[in-house]
Amino acid sequence: MNSFLTLRLPLLAAGTLALALVAGCANKSEPVYTPKELQGFDESSTLDSQWKYGVGDGLGRARYPIAPARDGNMVFAADAEGYVVALNAQNGSRQWEVELDTPISSALTAIAGNVYVGSRNGEVLALSQQDGDVVWRSRVPSEVLAAPQANQELLVVQSVDGTVTALDRANGTERWVYSSSQPALTLRGTGTPQVIPPVSFVGLANGRLVTLDNRNGQPLWEMQIAVPQGRSEIDRLVDLAGQPVLTQDGRLFVSSYNGRLVALEATRGEIMWEYDHSSRHTPVLVGNFLFTVSDDSHVIALDAQTGRELWRNDDLEGRWLTSPAFVDGRLALGDYEGYLHLIGASEGDIVGRTRIHKSGISVRPVTDGKTIHVLSNNGRLETLEVNP
Template sequence: MKSYPLIASAALIALLAGCAGKVEPEYPPSELTAFDPQVVLDERWDQDVGDGLGTARYPITPTLDDGRLFVADQSGLLRAIDAENGETRWEVALDAPVSSGLTAVAGRVYLGTRNGEVLALDQEDGEEIWRSRVSSEVLAAPQANRSLLVVQSVDGAVTALDRESGEERWVYTTNQPALTLRGTGTPRVIEQVTFAGFANGRVATLDNRSGQSLWDLRVAVPQGRSEVDRLVDLDGQPLLTRDGRLYVTSYNGRLLALEATSGEILWSREMSSYLTPLLVGDTLFTVDEASHVLALDALSGRLLWESDALEGRWLTAPAFVDGHIALGDYEGYLHLLDADDGAIAGREDLGGDGISLPLLADEGRLYIMTNDGELSAFDVEPVED
């Protein structure tokens, strides 16, 4: 059996849901080496958020809106925190175990649960506004436009709910393979359409009026004899630009740049990744399954630089802060790479049983939650001569 990466740290939870037996990492974690620091990370505040992500490492990514962080733990603790000083504004205990990332928009907080419920809560006090049930467990953060809340559940179904009432508007279903990655693609939702990637290696554009597919495309082709070898999951979130380009990553597949309205391929690169890419100007940053960090020309796909300094360290999706690419790793280190050339510019050891959630960046500040629930805010400062 081919070896596959793991997404957890101490517990070494296999990336493959449903795959029995021991799974050895294909890329042993690289040792961290000395470097000449260009920036330092100044911790502004920190606090513990319940029991964190739990042993299953649920992807309960915090969200930021109107100067407040909204965070939760896997047991149902939900908290609003002042992003500037770390003070708790309010805290509630939900009667459901949280399993998805959070989304905060227009005065509400949305999240999903392990028992297939979606909750809408008031940003001012955490009071529940409505809850609805979808077809299965929710791991991907619900995504909103002005009228809909779109939820992708682990069985591959995409459900559109009315944002005001929680009533179901439409459901789009796909055929799921026997084995998938531990995770779910997060849809990209705009006013007219939803872009969604699936565990069968396809990406589809759905009409938000009806849920009907406008076009769909195979991003990754299953290869190999066993079901494990044939995994082609799309676990990241499609990245949409203002001028209508769509970037999609896939596991055991390709990185594609597409024309969003038609699905026409603009360029393609053979690459295996289960993380969401990042666009800064005309540069696309992505992390592959080996935890190599790549910078590509977003218009042509040309490689600008590639760093293997953090190979095998199970990096998070990239974030951009103050000219640097920020990434967390399985041991709890926060790394900053120079966005121009990929050189390591800064590092901080947060511990916390590792970092698996994407980092939040906002105007020179980073917000990081470790797997055991320690939430910290860091300012990025240049090293003084």
């Protein structure tokens, strides 16, 4: 099976259906849409390389979503075999490196002195930001692909079997577990929880959004964001594969595959507006602009108050764009051929471009001010500055 879809039917029980689904998945790791050729544009922004670093063997053949993380003046990155490195964000000098005894599969989270990673065999590890030593390690029910998410007390981990586990951030002990039903076929990957002190917002592969009480893991409310439709299991995929975006005034934005993007009132789940939209990506909110990337790699800006489409750029259609990152008035997105694109946030025009590596870019860039850290599939981590 490839990196796009995951089959959850037992082989003997599934019989002919399993074989049919496997056959239908065979080419899903390649772009479904015909990728548009890159065209010329009026370049008004340059991407100036500051430093590069080779991060082990990269994301592996399965292209695990091991996005790097930045905290303060440190950048942390890892490869699929368990190599983790800490680098100075300004000049790329190595601060430390470690070789873990477990393969890494999740994006990294760096916060409050620790770096958190998830593994293919269902482990979660906390590493010291100071020297890379393992502070604690804990077991969860299955493989972890989403970055573990923290509040002041908990580390909330969503694993591929639909389980959400809350661990004590200080020592990794289990606080509570929430389990959900999974459809027979899902996208490769899981949603990433949005965790705040009182609750966690969790998107599931069955198209539902659930709000969990962080005191005990009990659901407070849940909603069907995307409804399965169609005859085949592939047609009925409705994963909430991105991360819900929460605003300070209590609005929640949630995207879904084969579904819609909705704005909710976060305390009760009341729908404020909805927009017909299929996406596996996490949207980005900047002021009153909500930026999202559709499954066919259209980049779209919406009015966050009303859901009205403000602009759409389809110049990169079919190029398997990453989730967007915001950098100094522009959006930064990688593509399957390893190009990093800049799109102006106000008008939606391409304003800058450079190629990182032909192996492609499949994880979201990390930004800070005018700086972009981007990791290609082969492990090349490059830091660039946007000018002017």
